Amino acid sequence: MTADALLDVRAVTKRFGGFTALDQVDMEVRAGERFGLIGPNGSGKTTMINCISGTLANEGGEIVFKGVKLDGKKPHQRTRLGIARSFQIPKPFRSLTVLENLGIALEFATGTSRSEVQERGMAILETIGLAERARANAGSLTQIDMRKLELARAMATQPELLISDEAMAGLSSTEVDDILDILFKLNEGGITIIMIEHIMRAVMRFSTRIVVLDAGRKIAEGNPDEIVNDPEVERAYLGE
Amino acid sequence: MKWPALKLSPFWLCAAAIAVLGIAVTIFDLFNINTFIFFAGYVVLQYVVLATAWNIMGGYMGYVNFGTAGFFAVGAYASVVLYNLFQAPLALMIPFAGVVCALLGLAMGYLTLRLRGVFFAIATLAMAIVLETLIINWEFVGGATGAYILRSREQAPFGDYIEFLFFVMLLLAIFAVSVARWLELSRTGRGFIAIRDDEIAAECAGVPTLRLKLIATTVSGFLMGVAGAPFALYVSFIEPSSAFNLIYAVNAIAMPMIGGATTWLGPVIGALLLGTVQQVATVTISSELNLLIVGIVLVFFVIVAPEGIVGLLKKWLGGRRDDR
Ligand SMILES: Nc1ncnc2c1ncn2[C@@H]1O[C@H](COP(=O)(O)OP(=O)(O)OP(=O)(O)O)[C@@H](O)[C@H]1O
Numbered sequence: 290m291t292a293d294a295l296l297d298v299r300a301v302t303k304r305f306g307g308f309t310a311l312d313q314v315d316m317e318v319r320a321g322e323r324f325g326l327i328g329p330n331g332s333g334k335t336t337m338i339n340c341i342s343g344t345l346a347n348e349g350g351e352i353v354f355k356g357v358k359l360d361g362k363k364p365h366q367r368t369r370l371g372i373a374r375s376f377q378i379p380k381p382f383r384s385l386t387v388l389e390n391l392g393i394a395l396e397f398a399t400g401t402s403r404s405e406v407q408e409r410g411m412a413i414l415e416t417i418g419l420a421e422r423a424r425a426n427a428g429s430l431t432q433i434d435m436r437k438l439e440l441a442r443a444m445a446t447q448p449e450l451l452i453s454d455e456a457m458a459g460l461s462s463t464e465v466d467d468i469l470d471i472l473f474k475l476n477e478g479g480i481t482i483i484m485i486e487h488i489m490r491a492v493m494r495f496s497t498r499i500v501v502l503d504a505g506r507k508i509a510e511g512n513p514d515e516i517v518n519d520p521e522v523e524r525a526y527l528g529e
Numbered sequence: 530m531k532w533p534a535l536k537l538s539p540f541w542l543c544a545a546a547i548a549v550l551g552i553a554v555t556i557f558d559l560f561n562i563n564t565f566i567f568f569a570g571y572v573v574l575q576y577v578v579l580a581t582a583w584n585i586m587g588g589y590m591g592y593v594n595f596g597t598a599g600f601f602a603v604g605a606y607a608s609v610v611l612y613n614l615f616q617a618p619l620a621l622m623i624p625f626a627g628v629v630c631a632l633l634g635l636a637m638g639y640l641t642l643r644l645r646g647v648f649f650a651i652a653t654l655a656m657a658i659v660l661e662t663l664i665i666n667w668e669f670v671g672g673a674t675g676a677y678i679l680r681s682r683e684q685a686p687f688g689d690y691i692e693f694l695f696f697v698m699l700l701l702a703i704f705a706v707s708v709a710r711w712l713e714l715s716r717t718g719r720g721f722i723a724i725r726d727d728e729i730a731a732e733c734a735g736v737p738t739l740r741l742k743l744i745a746t747t748v749s750g751f752l753m754g755v756a757g758a759p760f761a762l763y764v765s766f767i768e769p770s771s772a773f774n775l776i777y778a779v780n781a782i783a784m785p786m787i788g789g790a791t792t793w794l795g796p797v798i799g800a801l802l803l804g805t806v807q808q809v810a811t812v813t814i815s816s817e818l819n820l821l822i823v824g825i826v827l828v829f830f831v832i833v834a835p836e837g838i839v840g841l842l843k844k845w846l847g848g849r850r851d852d853r
């Protein structure tokens with residue numbers, strides 16, 4: 290582990306019954322990095338995020354964040370340590386407004402007082418471009434806005450590491466650029482970002498380093514150029 | 530320097546007014562109310578407590594507890610234990626029953642909260658059945674045959690003992706509603722809603738879901754226990770089949786749903802309405818009808834007003850937020 294590793298995933302294994310979704314995967318994310326995690330459908334990307342955020346327990350290996358072993362830590366403890374994630378399938382709090390959704394994260398993850406929720410929540414919604422929908426019911430949002438809400442709520446936990454699980458799926462190319470801009474801005478503000486994405490143009494533009502998963506194994510690691518030219522990656526995506 | 534402003538919210542003003550009214554009608558026999566009204570009113574207020582307690586878990590957090598009768602009965606039998614031991618006064622029975630049921634709630638939380646949805650509901654129902662079996666086989670509290678509790682006929686300054694019990698239940702109802710409202714307005718209450726909407730998302734937003742669930746089961750259990758504490762004194766003769774009656778579980782679910790499960794006001798309205806209708810039906814027709822009434826009213830509300838009466842009122846008053 291290098292000195293500036295923020296997140297260190299060591300030989301993590303995850304099984305569902307007899308099926309191995311992650312097989313001894315190593316992955317190291319450095320502080321301030323823009324990290325891409327890619328792979329074909331079902332390769333284990335979301336499973337990896339679940340293990341990092343603690344919504345699933347990994348059977349083998351260990352995950353270390355800021356030098357703290359995460360084994361046995363509940364998701365909310367990991368959130369408070371500074372790990373935030375968005376969900377590939379949005380999970381808004383449907384009976385709350387957009388702003389109240391952020392309020393939950395602000396109050397519980399960062400201890401923001403009720404009186405400050407409005408101001409800080411609105412500031413985040415401004416950055417994400419969701420401010421006009423602040424008082425709308427979260428359940429009534431369009432798909433695109435729900436994805437933005439996912440990012441906004443993750444931001445509200447004041448993370449050091451933000452994991453974005455396909456925040457751009459189904460968006461138009463200008464909308465993709467919007468989200469990319471947001472993520473670039475957050476990264477400039479010092480937040481380390483792991484981006485999971487199928488839209489290659491976006492990942493390649495965004496990431497400084499990429500790890501490729503295929504069928505639960507890490508098959509490649511490197512900068513975008515190396516990944517594009519990696520024969521194994523090509524095989525994984527195009528099949529033999 | 531600012532005055533320590535004596536700002537009483539409308540809620541507390543109402544609560545105080547209701548308590549004063551309770552004193553007026555019980556102690557000073559204002560309006561000369563028939564004892565029977567107190568007899569029936571006690572049951573209605575008891576349902577205010579039960580429905581409010583149920584709603585903390587079921588309405589705010591989305592965990593449907595089918596074991597209300599179990600908590601209620603354990604509260605009642607906790608009082609019987611104290612009575613049999615040293616004829617404890619009601620003032621001791623109530624906190625004791627509350628604490629016993631709070632612990633029961635905590636235990637239930639630990640044992641069942643990894644279950645969700647219908648599995649959780651079934652587990653709570655099973656717990657009530659287990660508890661009933663335990664009580665049936667516990668001779669000290671009368672076992673299957675039941676136990677008599679002697680109560681004085683009068684209680685100064687209330688006059689008839691039933692008037693006294695009515696007043697006690699009125700205070701318990703005010704207490705229960707205050708606790709529910711306080712929770713609802715607190716950060717913890719907002720955490721409950723997050724859990725109800727999506728438990729995993731709540732965890733990832735920093736909500737300690739397990740701890741909040743245990744708070745809910747404990748507080749809810751406590752309130753159900755205090756609702757049951759005076760029961761043996763009220764009926765004078767307690768037996769498992771009446772204390773564990775399924776109607777408690779059914780009403781505790783139906784009343785918040787009818788009134789509106791998302792606010793503290795809903796269970797109050799639901800209990801007052803449905804409880805009163807049931808008491809009237811019990812007198813004029815038969816208590817056998819009560820379950821049928823619940824069923825019909827519930828079906829009606831599920832179809833016409835799924836958000837209960839409070840939901841309807843909000844819609845009519847136009848205070849809906851923008852949800853396009
Ligand atoms: N809870 C679960 N139980 C059983 N199998 C699961 C579970 N979650 C994921 N899997 C399986 O694990 C494999 C990896 O799934 P995962 O969701 O991590 O893929 P992914 O890389 O995120 O794919 P996508 O790009 O489609 O989102 C899949 O075969 C999936 O069916």
Ligand SMILES: [Mg+2]
Nearest residue numbers: 334335336377
């Ligand atoms: Mg996925």
